[in-house]
Amino acid sequence: MRLTALACSALVLLSACAKKEAHGDVASHDSHGDPNGAKPGHEAVAHWTYEGKGGPEHWGAMGGDNTVCSAGKRQSPIDIAGKTPQKAAKIQFAYRSSTATIQNNGHTVVVAPSDSGGVIIDGTVYTLKQFHFHSPSEHAINGQRTALETHFVHQNERGELLVIGVMSDIGTADPMLASLWTYLPTDPGQALPLNDILINAQDLMPGTEDFYVYAGSLTTPPCSEGVTWMVFSSPLSVSAEQADAFSRLVGPNSRPLQARHDRDYLHVSGGA
């Protein structure tokens, strides 16, 4: 657990923006939004994909709430580039080791811990619901995508979402992923228990408290806005074999970069 006590008005401001737009049923359809893991057969659209007829350029035309995928002005992912205002924030990491399930939902692989704590920002508790992977990364930093991005989906008691993104470059193998990858489900299906290992989200995050923070959206249909994003500024590394093992399973699963429009983002440091 790490605790810093610095001013954090900027982070609150972004969170407040997200709250206003929070969407009631963000959750039921998506690997971000379904806190307990996506449920095959309960998707808002029959077939969304990452290429072809169901690909990202068509998500907004699939009806219902999906319109925001094309019409929204606060969509994710974005390229985080240029100079960003630097702010300090009070971020408390309060993760703990927990049992978990793992599921290949056809779009990604979702790990859902049963009781893994979360983060506390300005006194608001955001509980970790699940994390999942994208390859290549969805966000870019100064135009550069990485081999893999992990999304840690948190929710506060009002149902508002906070997603922490961790980018991973090709390099040395990640020891935590090495054990997790032995459980990768080869086919889409139900969530399966991760026997014999406990999951602690902190083990899958950089040891820094340096983030880019902005107001964005789910990166899969229905692309609901009102999501606060915190993307670690420094990447971890994975081996090429680890990245390939995931890619082979669910193929490229990254939404194209979205327009920033008039959004601000912040470079937030939790460390003193």
Ligand SMILES: [Zn+2]
């Ligand atoms: Zn994601």
